[in-house]
Amino acid sequence: MKSSPLIFVALDYPDAQSAWPLVRQLDPQLCGVKVGKELFTSAGPQFVRELVERGFRVFLDLKFHDIPTTVAKAVKAAAELGVYMVNVHAAGGRRMLEAARAALAEREQRPLLIAVTVLTSMTADDLHELGLNVTPAEQVSRLARLTKSAGLDGVVCSAQEAEMLQEQCGNDFVLVTPGIRPAGSEQGDQKRVMTPEQAARQGIQYLVIGRPITQASSPAEALQQIQASLTA
Ligand SMILES: O=C(O)c1cc(=O)[nH]c(=O)n1[C@@H]1O[C@H](COP(=O)(O)O)[C@@H](O)[C@H]1O
Numbered sequence: 757m758k759s760s761p762l763i764f765v766a767l768d769y770p771d772a773q774s775a776w777p778l779v780r781q782l783d784p785q786l787c788g789v790k791v792g793k794e795l796f797t798s799a800g801p802q803f804v805r806e807l808v809e810r811g812f813r814v815f816l817d818l819k820f821h822d823i824p825t826t827v828a829k830a831v832k833a834a835a836e837l838g839v840y841m842v843n844v845h846a847a848g849g850r851r852m853l854e855a856a857r858a859a860l861a862e863r864e865q866r867p868l869l870i871a872v873t874v875l876t877s878m879t880a881d882d883l884h885e886l887g888l889n890v891t892p893a894e895q896v897s898r899l900a901r902l903t904k905s906a907g908l909d910g911v912v913c914s915a916q917e918a919e920m921l922q923e924q925c926g927n928d929f930v931l932v933t934p935g936i937r938p939a940g941s942e943q944g945d946q947k948r949v950m951t952p953e954q955a956a957r958q959g960i961q962y963l964v965i966g967r968p969i970t971q972a973s974s975p976a977e978a979l980q981q982i983q984a985s986l987t988a
Pocket residue numbers: 766768792817819843872874875876877912913934935936944946964965966967968
């Protein structure tokens with residue numbers, strides 16, 4: 757039987773004050789937390805340090821995408837915060853990915869280094885508009901193979917692409933999947949979605965879930981329900 761994935765709760769709140777009520781109800785042994793662009797821009801590295809001090813596995817989701825030197829330094833700064841996982845955009849290309857990997861190489865304890873393939877909010881039409889005449893799955897596959905050959909730990913993709921990537925990149929390659937939507941919940945801007953139960957059956961290591969938890973009337977209960985559904 758495949759082991760249950762770890763859920764990273766996306767703390768997509770405007771500031772630390774709004775995030776704390778949920779964080780205080782979470783058990784760091786039972787879930788991770790994701791700090792993205794909105795919260796990091798307002799609450800900064802100190803908030804991340806506090807989460808790490810409380811024992812949380814923190815996914816610092818800043819999706820670095822820049823010239824190799826800049827991304828390498830940004831990834832190193834993230835590692836110094838003690839985060840569990842950090843991400844970059846695979847579209848930054850091989851040299852950028854390798855520079856990010858090299859920046860962590862000497863560290864005894866380093867975060868998982870993950871590359872975003874095709875955002876889960878994107879469709880084939882979005883890719884075509886960018887001049888990419890491929891399906892999201894084809895582009896995810898291409899970027900995941902690049903990421904693996906550059907020595908990174910894994911990718912962010914949609915759960916819909918998990919089976920394909922496990923075949924192409926092996927089961928040790930880490931898959932992180934946002935776009936998770938419990939049956940009946942609002943899809944919002946996500947396009948390539950899957951329910952948590954289906955995603956768990958794929959053997960994905962990490963699920964990222966935001967609004968279905970944070971917008972629920974009781975976020976902590978919503979998380980518990982999802983977790984219970986994964987082991988049912
Ligand atoms: O890297 C990410 O975390 C990410 C990549 C991606 O392709 N799609 C995606 O939704 N995310 C993040 O995952 C979270 C999903 O949140 P919800 O759509 O509210 O569940 C957001 O914080 C996004 O920034």
